[in-house]
Amino acid sequence: MSEYIYARFPTLFIRYTRGEDTSLRATIDNYVSSQAIQQQVSNPSGSVSSGGLGEPKFNIDLSAFTGGWGR
Amino acid sequence: MTCLYFRILQFYDNRQNLSLFSLRTASSIELIESSQELLRSTLPALLIYHLPLSSTSFTMGRHPTTTGTSEQISTLPRVWSNRLLGLFLSVSFLLAPILFFQWPWKFSFGLSHHRLRIIADPFFAYKDWLWTSIYPILQRIQKATLPSIRSILLTAFAFCAAVFSQNAPVDQFIATQYPISKAGVLANIGPSGSKSSEAKVCFVFMPTLFAFKLKLQAGVVIASPSTLDPDYLYTWTRDSALVYKTIIDL
Numbered sequence: 001m002s003e004y005i006y007a008r009f010p011t012l013f014i015r016y017t018r019g020e021d022t023s024l025r026a027t028i029d030n031y032v033s034s035q036a037i038q039q040q041v042s043n044p045s046g047s048v049s050s051g052g053l054g055e056p057k058f059n060i061d062l063s064a065f066t067g068g069w070g071r
Numbered sequence: 072m073t074c075l076y077f078r079i080l081q082f083y084d085n086r087q088n089l090s091l092f093s094l095r096t097a098s099s100i101e102l103i104e105s106s107q108e109l110l111r112s113t114l115p116a117l118l119i120y121h122l123p124l125s126s127t128s129f130t131m132g133r134h135p136t137t138t139g140t141s142e143q144i145s146t147l148p149r150v151w152s153n154r155l156l157g158l159f160l161s162v163s164f165l166l167a168p169i170l171f172f173q174w175p176w177k178f179s180f181g182l183s184h185h186r187l188r189i190i191a192d193p194f195f196a197y198k199d200w201l202w203t204s205i206y207p208i209l210q211r212i213q214k215a216t217l218p219s220i221r222s223i224l225l226t227a228f229a230f231c232a233a234v235f236s237q238n239a240p241v242d243q244f245i246a247t248q249y250p251i252s253k254a255g256v257l258a259n260i261g262p263s264g265s266k267s268s269e270a271k272v273c274f275v276f277m278p279t280l281f282a283f284k285l286k287l288q289a290g291v292v293i294a295s296p297s298t299l300d301p302d303y304l305y306t307w308t309r310d311s312a313l314v315y316k317t318i319i320d321l
Contacts, residue, residue: 024318027260030290031315037288038308058306060261062288065305 038062160234164227253321256314261291 039053043064046052057065258264292311295303 024257024321027257027263027290028315028319030260031292031311032290034288034290056308058308060288060291060293060304060306062291062306 034062161231164231165224167227256318259293259296260314261293262289264293 038058040048041052041058041062041064042048043052043055043058044066045055055064057069059065291306292314294305294307294310297303
């Protein structure tokens with residue numbers, strides 16, 4: 001119970017003082033780490049240094065999508 | 072305000088030896104009574120509407136979370152500043168027709184009238200009151216026919232009523248739709264989202280053609296759990312970024 005309260009307190013504090021929802025923080029961190037992987041994947045548009053960052057479509061395991069898609 | 076208006080009328084009537092009143096008695100009395108009745112019936116309603124009904128109205132101007140209950144959900148939070156803004160807007164809706172009649176009058180006839188000797192407006196009969204600023208408004212209103220005054224005021228109130236009556240359904244819709252939409256967005260994010268989990272389970276039983284897509288990375292936004300007709304179980308870079316921009320804004 002005490003751990004619960006101690007774990008919940010900063011969340012509630014931030015929620016009621018700044019109006020922010022910190023329960024999505026883990027999801028956002030997941031996105032950051034997934035982007036760290038995805039942006040280094042070599043794909044049909046190129047690699048990191050040669051235009052690969054403009055690739056629109058990836059597989060959901062973050063490997064490059066090599067099928068035909070409007071190009 | 073009505074009393075002031077009535078006093079001004081009395082003042083000018085005395086100056087003009089009651090000629091104004093004798094000319095326009097019925098019209099002005101009806102106008103005064105109708106405006107009194109209008110203000111008496113609607114101003115308390117406006118004031119009460121803009122008062123906060125509970126302390127939960129103060130939500131720091133942010134979207135409340137799905138776990139929070141009985142909070143005011145609106146894209147325009149009802150803090151005191153917005154209530155005052157609404158009050159100001161409603162009052163200015165009331166004053167808009169008066170200002171609308173005063174403004175072109177002042178610039179077209181008010182200043183150059185006594186030099187040019189042009190009486191373009193048949194309503195303007197009192198040349199010696201050119202420099203009294205309030206009079207052309209009252210005169211214009213008095214000279215207008217009563218149905219037109221009524222229609223102007225009723226139009227203004229219809230605007231107010233339309234604006235105010237839309238607030239409650241919009242707030243209700245946002246309050247209902249907000250958790251649904253938020254859950255729907257989160258359901259498409261791996262690996263904990265419900266839709267993406269279903270997609271993963273589906274892939275276990277999918278033929279080996281799509282077997283390479285089995286492992287869903289954490290934090291990846293899937294476009295759709297659909298895998299056949301059309302196969303849309305991919306992640307789009309721009310769409311993911313937009314989804315996460317929205318999530319961060321929550």
